[in-house]
Amino acid sequence: MKMRIPFLDLADMHADLADELKAKFNKMLQKGIFSGGEEVDLLESSLEDFLKVPHAIACANGTDAMELALRVLEIGPGDEVIVPALTWVSTAEVVKMVGAEPVFCDVDQYGLLDLNVLEQQITERTKAIMPVHLYGKMVDMKRLMQITLPLGIKLVEDAAQAFGAFQEGNSAGAFGEMGCFSFYPTKNMGALGEAGLVITSDDALAKKIRLMLTHGQSKRDVHEMVGRNSRIDSLQAGFLNVKMEYFLAWQQKRKQLAGIYLEHLQHTKGITVPDRILKDDNNAHLFTIRTEERDALKQYLEKQGIGTAIHYPKAVPATKPFKGDGDFPMANKMAQTTLSLPLHPYLGEKEVRQVCEAVQAFYN
Template identity: 55%
Template sequence: MTSRIPFLDLGRFSDDVKKDLVQKFKQILNKGIFSGSDEVFLLEKQLGEYLGAPYVVSCANGTDALEIALRAMEIGIGDEVIVPAMSWVSTAEVVHLVGAKPVYVDTDGDGLLDLKLLDRAYTPMTKAIIPVHLYGKMVDMDPLMLWARSHNCKVIEDAAQAFGAFQERISAGMYGDIGCFSFYPSKNLGALGEAGAMVCKDASVAEKLKMLINHGQIHRDQHIMIGRNSRIDTLQAGFLNIMLPYFDDWQSKRKLLAQIYKSQLGDLNWLKLPNDLKSTSHSIHLFVIKTVFRDQLKAFLHENHIDTAIHYPLPIPYLKPYKVTCEFPKSLKISKEILSLPLNPWLSEEEVLRICEVIKKFKV
C-alpha cells in the first residue's frame, strides 16, 4: 500500500530535536516558573541577534502582535489602514479590532500588495499600511517605505510567514515602524503552540509594546495605560530557544526541496511555479503553484495519497465579515488557481520526487 505524504507532520521532528524539547520541558518543570523567566529573555536576545533587531518584544501569537502594533502606533477609530486583499484574515481582523477601517488593495501576480495601486487607496484618513510578505516572499520594501514616509503613514510589516527572509541584508519586519512575527507550529520557525513577537528600532516604541502586552504596566501594579495579557508562554519560549539553532539547516532543506520541484515541474506549461526561490528575500514558507485546473489537480493528488492545501480560498474582502463592494480581480483570480504543495524540512527528497511524478501524470 502506498503511504500517504502529509502536507505537514510535525511528529517527524528528528530524534535529536525531540530529545532536546523533552529536556527543555523537564528543565522548566523543575524550575517551576511558567510565565516570564530567563527563557523569555534568552529568546528575545536570540531573535534580536538573528534578525538584526535592536528591540524584540515577544507575545502570545502573531495576531496579537499585529493588533498591539496598531495600538502602539495609536491607530483607532476614524483611521484607515491599507491592507492587501490577499492574506490570512488576521491582517484585516486586527484593523477592525482597534476600531479602524481596512482599505483593501489588489495584489500583483505573486499575491503581494500592488504598490502601483497605493495612491488610489490613499485618503486623508489613511494612517498606516500593513504589507504582508505572503508565502515568505517579501514585498519590495524600499519603494513602499518611500511612499509611506511621503504620505506620513506608519508601516507595520506582517512578517508572520517570512521569518528568515532578508532584503538587501535587512530582515523582514525591520523596514517598517514595527514588524510582526508568528511562531505558530506550522511556520518556518514554529513553537509547539501559539507564540509571536514584534520587532522595532525605537526604544520608546519597544517600551510601549512591553506595557501593552502586560496589562499596561510600567512596573508591577503600576498601570499607566489600558493593555492586555499577551505575554508569551514560558514553555513556548523555551521550545523556540531549542528550535532556533536548527533553523538555518531547515531553511537549506526547504530551498533544496523547492529546487527539486522547480527542476521537475518547470516544463509543464499548464502549471505556474513560484519565482525568486533562491533569493534571500524569500523564506519559502509555502510552495504555491498556480493552475486553472487547481481543483482537479488537488483531487488527483489526494487520490494518489498526497495531501495539499489552499492558502487562501477567498481574498479577505470576499469573506462575509469583511465584505466590501469593490472588486479585486487579481486576488480573486489567484485564489481560484493556487495550490500549496508539501514543503517542509521533514519531507524526504524521494517524497518530493514522488509528488512530481504524480503531477506529471495528471491529464489536463
C-alpha cells in the same frame, strides 16, 4: 513503492527533537518559572541577533503582535489602514479590532500588495499600510517606502510567514515602524503552541509594546497605561530556543527541496511556479503554484496520497465579515488558482520527486 505524503506532519517533524524538548520541559518544570523568566529573555536576545534589530518583543501570537502594533501607533476609529485583499484573515481583523477601517488593495501575480495600484487606495485618512510577506516572499520594501515616507504613512509589516527572509540584508519586519511574526506550529519557525513577536528599531514604541502586553505594568503593581495580557507562554519560549538551534539548517533544506520542485515543474505546461523562491528575500515557507485546474489537481494528488493546502480559498473582502465594495481581480483569481505543495525540512528528496511526478502525470 509510493509513499503517502501529508502536507505537513507535526508529530513526525518533532520526533527528532523529542529528547531535547522533553529535557527543556523538565528543566522548566523543576525551576517552576512559567511566565517571563530566562527562557523569554534568551529567546528575545537571540531573535534580536538573528533578525539584526534592536528590539524583539515576544508575545502570545502573531495576531496579537499586529493588534498591539496598531494600538501603540494609536490607530483607531476614523482611521484607515490598507491591507492586501489576499492574506490570512488576521491582517484585516486586527484593523477592525482597534476600531479602524481596513481598506483592501489588490495583489500582484505573487500575491503581494500590488504597488502599481496601491496609491489609488490612499486617502487623507490612511494612517498605516500593512504589507504581508505572503508565502514567505517579501514585498519590495524600498519601493513601498518611496510611496509611504513622503506621506507620513506608517508601515506595520505582517511578516508572519516570512521569518528568515531578508531583503538587502534587512529582515522582513525590520523596514516599517514595526514588524510582526507568528510562531504558530505550522510556520517555518513554529512553537508547540501559540506564540508571536513584534520587532522594531524605535525605542519608544518598543517600550510601549512591552507595557501594553502586560497590563501597562512597568514593575509589579505600577501601571503606566491601560494594557492587556499578551505575554508569551514561557514554555513556548523554551521550545523555540531549542528550535532556533536548527533553524538555519532547516532553511537550507527547504531551499534545496524548493530547488528540486523548480527543476522539475518550471517547464510543466499549465502551472506557474514561485520562480523567485530561492532568493534571500523568500524564506521558502510555502511552495505555492498557480493553475487553472487547481481543484482537479488537488483531488488527483489526494488520490495519490499527496496532501496539499490552499492559501487562501477566498480573498478577504469576499468573506462574510469583510464584504463590501471593491474589485480585486487578482486576489479573487489567486483564491481560485493557488495550491501549496508539501515543503518542510523533514520531507525527503525522493518524496518531492514523487510529488513532481504526480503533478506531471496529471498534466500529461
